Amino acid sequence: MKKQTYTTPNEYGYYGSFGGAYIPEMLHRNVEELKTRYLDIINDPSFKKELDELLADYAGRPTPLYLAKRLSAQFGTNIYLKREDLCHTGAHKINNTIGQILLAEKLGKKRIIAETGAGQHGVATATVCALKGIQCIVYMGEKDIERQAPNVARMKMLGATVVPALSGSKTLKDATNEAIRDWINHPDDTHYIIGSVVGPHPYPDMVTLFQSVISKEIRAQLKEKTGTELPSSVVACVGGGSNAAGAFYHFLDEKEVELVAVEAAGLGVNSGQSAATSQLGRPGILHGSKSLLMQTEDGQVVEPHSISAGLDYPGIGPLHAHLFETGRAKFLSATDQEAVEAAFNLAKMEGIIPALESSHALSALTRLSFSKNDHVVVCLSGRGDKDLATYMKYIK
Amino acid sequence: MSRIKSLFERKNKNVLNIYCTAGYPKADSTVRVIRALEKHGADIVELGMPYSDPLADGPVIQQSSTVSLGQGMTIKKLFEQLKDLRTQSNIPLILMGYMNPVIQYGFEKFCADAAAVGVDGLILPDLPEYEFETEYGAIIRKHGLDFIFLVTPETSDDRVHRLDSLSTGFLYAVSSSSTTGSDKNMADAGAYLERLEKMRLRNPVLVGFGIRDRASFQQAGTHANGAIIGTAFVKALQNSDDEERSVREFLAGVL
Ligand SMILES: Cc1ncc(COP(=O)(O)O)c(C=O)c1O
Numbered sequence: 001m002k003k004q005t006y007t008t009p010n011e012y013g014y015y016g017s018f019g020g021a022y023i024p025e026m027l028h029r030n031v032e033e034l035k036t037r038y039l040d041i042i043n044d045p046s047f048k049k050e051l052d053e054l055l056a057d058y059a060g061r062p063t064p065l066y067l068a069k070r071l072s073a074q075f076g077t078n079i080y081l082k083r084e085d086l087c088h089t090g091a092h093k094i095n096n097t098i099g100q101i102l103l104a105e106k107l108g109k110k111r112i113i114a115e116t117g118a119g120q121h122g123v124a125t126a127t128v129c130a131l132k133g134i135q136c137i138v139y140m141g142e143k144d145i146e147r148q149a150p151n152v153a154r155m156k157m158l159g160a161t162v163v164p165a166l167s168g169s170k171t172l173k174d175a176t177n178e179a180i181r182d183w184i185n186h187p188d189d190t191h192y193i194i195g196s197v198v199g200p201h202p203y204p205d206m207v208t209l210f211q212s213v214i215s216k217e218i219r220a221q222l223k224e225k226t227g228t229e230l231p232s233s234v235v236a237c238v239g240g241g242s243n244a245a246g247a248f249y250h251f252l253d254e255k256e257v258e259l260v261a262v263e264a265a266g267l268g269v270n271s272g273q274s275a276a277t278s279q280l281g282r283p284g285i286l287h288g289s290k291s292l293l294m295q296t297e298d299g300q301v302v303e304p305h306s307i308s309a310g311l312d313y314p315g316i317g318p319l320h321a322h323l324f325e326t327g328r329a330k331f332l333s334a335t336d337q338e339a340v341e342a343a344f345n346l347a348k349m350e351g352i353i354p355a356l357e358s359s360h361a362l363s364a365l366t367r368l369s370f371s372k373n374d375h376v377v378v379c380l381s382g383r384g385d386k387d388l389a390t391y392m393k394y395i396k
Numbered sequence: 397m398s399r400i401k402s403l404f405e406r407k408n409k410n411v412l413n414i415y416c417t418a419g420y421p422k423a424d425s426t427v428r429v430i431r432a433l434e435k436h437g438a439d440i441v442e443l444g445m446p447y448s449d450p451l452a453d454g455p456v457i458q459q460s461s462t463v464s465l466g467q468g469m470t471i472k473k474l475f476e477q478l479k480d481l482r483t484q485s486n487i488p489l490i491l492m493g494y495m496n497p498v499i500q501y502g503f504e505k506f507c508a509d510a511a512a513v514g515v516d517g518l519i520l521p522d523l524p525e526y527e528f529e530t531e532y533g534a535i536i537r538k539h540g541l542d543f544i545f546l547v548t549p550e551t552s553d554d555r556v557h558r559l560d561s562l563s564t565g566f567l568y569a570v571s572s573s574s575t576t577g578s579d580k581n582m583a584d585a586g587a588y589l590e591r592l593e594k595m596r597l598r599n600p601v602l603v604g605f606g607i608r609d610r611a612s613f614q615q616a617g618t619h620a621n622g623a624i625i626g627t628a629f630v631k632a633l634q635n636s637d638d639e640e641r642s643v644r645e646f647l648a649g650v651l
Contacts, residue, residue: 012526022495024452024521025546026573028555029632167458168448180451187550284494285522286449296446298470299500365475 006252009318013289016325018318021200023288026184030192031288033107033322035202039107041208042099054098057214058131058201059088061095062074063214065221065236065292065377070349077370079351080231081245082218090242091355091382092211093124097193099210101128104191107310109122111135111190115237116177117144117172118309118356119151119383121195126160136160139178141171144309151386169303169391174312176287183353196240197317200288203316204245205316211246217238219375226375233368234260236379238331239310241277241317243381248277258330261320264306275304276333277316286314307336307390308356308381334363340394343384355382356390399516400542400565401487404600404621411603411622412613412651413440414629415492417460418477419469420446423631427484428478429633432643434487437651440623442603443596445471445493452521454577456627460634471501475509482514490544490565492519503532507539517542517565528562544568545593549588553595560597567599569620571606577627582606582615589619613650625650640647 006015010269013019013035041047043158055061063083070177072079084092097114098171101379104112112129116122122138129136138155140165145152155162157161168174176194183192197204197211215234223229231350234251236244252255266274274280284293286301294314306312316324339356341365347353354362358381370376384391402413414433418426446469448459455462481489483588491510497505498520510518518541523532528543529551536543542565546638547556550573560567570593572580592601603616616623629646636642 020527021524022522022527023524024572025551025559026452026548026575028548029550029552117416167455168462173449177449177451181454182574184452185574185578187548284500285494287451288522293496295496297500297501298472299497302463391457 006323009205011200013285015319015322017283018289018291018321019201019204019291021288022285022290023200024184026187030183030187031131031200037107038103038202038206047102047106048137051099059094059098060086060365061119061213062217062221064086067225071346074349075370076372077374077376079365080222080375080377082214082377084214084243084379085352085354085358085382086384089124089127090122090385091120092246092352093121093373095123095129095213095246096195096207096210096242097128100191100193101132101134105132107191107396111186111191111193112193113137113139113179113182113190114193115139115172115175115195117175117312118386119144119148119155120310120386122160122162123151123154123158126155126158129160130158136270137182138162139165139175139182141165141175143170144172144175148309148379150381156172162357169298172309173301175218178349180287182223195240197319198240198247198287198289204238204289204319207242208245208249208319210247211242214246214379215248215250216336222375222377228375230254231377232374233260233376234379235262235361235364235376237262237311237357237381238316238320238342239357240312240315241320243379245317245319247379249378252328253259258363259323259328260368261323261329261331262360263331263333264308264311264360265335266305268335269333275306275311275313277314277332278331281315283386289318291315293317307339308360310355310357311360332364332367334360338363340391343391352380353379353384355384356387358382398441398540398542398565399486400440403488404566407439408621410603410617411600411602412437413442413622413624414438415442415444415624415626416629416633417444417446417457417464418474419464419467420460421636423467423469424477425639426474426549427481428639429643430487431485432640436644436647437481438487438647440488440490442490442492442643445474446489447494447497449591450494452575452628454575456577456630458629471497471506475513478513478515485550488516489514490517490519491515493569495520495522504535505509507535507541511539511541512604515541517544519568521546525559525562533562546570549585556592556595557598560599564622565599567601567602569598570601571603574605576605578606580606582612593619594615604643610650621633
C-alpha cells in the first residue's frame with residue numbers, strides 16, 4: 001500500500017481521516033478510470049512536455065515572485081507576492097484547467113463539464129475548451145449568474161454553455177451538485193473538471209498536483225533572490241483550497257516553513273454569515289469526500305456567506321482538513337470588511353488590485369507577527385478586475 | 397429470517413418496491429403512506445431520508461426532500477414517527493439516504509434505532525465498498541439490517557459479483573446511467589438485465605430508475621425479480637391531501 005504523507009493521500013484517497021470517494025455507483029466507472037490512470041498520464045514525459053509548454057506560452061508561467069517593498073516596510077519584514085493574478089484569465093485556476101483538459105484528451109473525452117461560483121474556474125475551463133475545441137458546459141448557481149454577469153459573458157464569448165443551477169440554494173454548492181448529476185447522466189464521453197482540491201479521490205490529489213507548480217516556482221525563485229529555498233511563512237486563502245494546496249505543496253514536509261491558511265469569516269465567524277469552515281465545520285461528507293463541513297446538527301449542509309464568491313463554499317478539501325487537524329497549518333480568517341481593507345491597502349501601497357479571495361490572505365498579515373529577516377510569501381491567487389463592482393461600493 | 401428474505405421466499409416475480417420521501421407530502425404523512433402502500437399491494441417500502449444535497453436524485457425527488465426538510469423532517473423525527481409502525485404493519489421497510497445525515501446522527505446509533513423501530517434494510521448510495529468493508533458493514537450486520545448495493549449498466553461483471561456478495565436482501569439494478577427521474581428509457585435496459593440474470597447472482601434483483609407505469613413494471617419483471625418506482629410515485633403524491641387515495645390510484649395503474 002502507498003504510504004500516506006502530507007503530500008500524498010493513501011490509495012483510497014485519505015489524508016489522515018479525511019478524503020475517500022463517497023460516490024454513488026453511477027460514478028464508479030469514471031472515477032475509477034481517473035484513479036487508475038491519472039498518475040501514469042501526469043508522469044508521462046510527453047504529457048509533462050505539453051503541460052509545461054502550455055503553462056509557459058499560454059498561461060504565462062512562471063509567474064513573478066515579487067518583493068513588495070512598501071508592503072514589507074509596513075509590516076517590518078520581507079513580503080513576497082506570488083503573482084498568480086498575472087496568469088492568463090486572471091487567477092491560478094488555469095493551472096488546473098490546463099492540466100485537466102490535457103488529461104481529458106488522453107482519456108478520449110469529448111465533452112467537458114465544470115461548476116463555478118464567481119465564474120473564475122468557469123472562465124478558466126471555457127478558455128482551455130476553446131483552446132482545444134472541446135464542448136464545454138458550465139454549471140453556475142442561478143444567484144451567482146445574476147451576481148457575476150461579466151464572467152458569464154466571458155464564458156459565453158469563449159463558446160461555453162452556461163447552465164443555471166436551480167436546485168437548493170442556487171450557489172456554488174448546488175452548481176457542483178448539478179455538475180456531478182450531469183456526469184452521472186453522461187457516463188461515456190464526459191470529463192468533469194472540478195475547480196478545487198475537493199470531490200472524490202483522486203480529484204483532491206490531482207488538482208493539488210496541477211497547482212503544485214506554484215510552490216515549485218516559489219522555491220526556485222526564492223533561492224535565486226535570497227539564497228534560501230525555504231520561506232519562513234506561506235500565506236494563502238482557502239475556499240476549497242486549491243491555491244493554498246499549490247502554494248503549500250513543496251513545503252508540506254519542511255517543518256520549519258509556517259503554513260497559513262486564511263478562510264472567509266464573512267460578517268464574523270460567529271455571525272451566522274460566515275464561510276470559515278475549519279472553525280464552524282464538523283467532519284462530514286459532501287461532493288464525494290469526507291472533510292470538514294459546515295452543517296446543521298442534523299447533517300444538512302449550511303449555506304455559507306462571504307463577500308468573495310470564490311470562498312463561499314461550505315467545505316474545504318480533505319488535505320486542508322488534515323492540515324488543520326494535525327496542526328501542520330495555522331488557520332486564520334478574515335471578515336468581509338478586513339478583506340476589503342487589505343485590498344485597498346495593496347492597491348495604494350503596491351499598485352496591485354487583488355481579487356477579493358486573495359485579499360483575505362493579505363488581511364491575515366495584520367494578525368501574524370514577523371521578524372525583520374523573515375521571508376513571507378503571500379499567494380496572490382487572482383486579480384481584482386472581476387470584483388470592481390464590489391470595490392466600487394467602498395470608494396468614497 | 398429477515399422480512400425482506402421471507403418476502404422473496406414467498407414471491408420472486410413482480411415484486412414491487414415503492415420509494416417515497418419521509419415526511420412528504422406532509423410532515424406526518426410517513427406512516428399513512430406506508431400503510432396505504434401495504435394495503436394496496438406494494439411489497440416493499442423504501443423510505444427516503446431527506447438531504448440538502450441529494451447527488452443521485454433528479455428534480456422531483458430533490459423537491460420532495462426540500463419540502464420535507466422545510467417541514468422540519470429529521471432522522472430523529474422519522475424514528476419517532478416509525479416507533480409504533482410494527483404494531484400496525486408488516487411490510488418490509490428500507491431506509492434510503494445519503495451518508496452525511498446518518499454519520500451526524502451517529503452511524504451505530506442510527507443502525508440500532510432503525511432496527512429498534514423495525515426497519516429491515518438500508519440503501520446508502522454514497523457509502524462506498526471500501527468503507528463498507530472496513531468500517532460500516534460490520535455495524536450494519538451487527539444490528540441485523542440488510543444492506544443493498546446498487547449496480548448500473550456500467551458496472552463490470554466482476555464488480556457486480558463483488559457487490560452482490562456484499563449485499564443482503566436484494567441487489568438494486570439501476571436501469572440506466574442517470575439520476576432518478578430522468579427520461580432515459582427502460583427500453584435499452586433489456587440486454588443489461590439479461591446479463592445480470594445470466595450471472596446467477598446470490599440476491600434477487602430489483603430494477604429501479606425509469607419505472608413509472610404498468611408497461612415499464614412488466615418489462616422490468618421479464619429479467620428481474622421486480623422493480624422499484626420512485627419519481628413517478630413521488631409525483632403522484634405532490635399536493636395530495638388524501639394519501640391513501642393517491643396511493644390506491646397510483647398502484648391501480650401499475651399492478
Ligand atoms: C482568485 C481566487 N482565489 C481563490 C479562490 C478560491 O479557490 P481555492 O481555495 O480553490 O484556491 C478562487 C475561486 O474562485 C479565486 O477565483
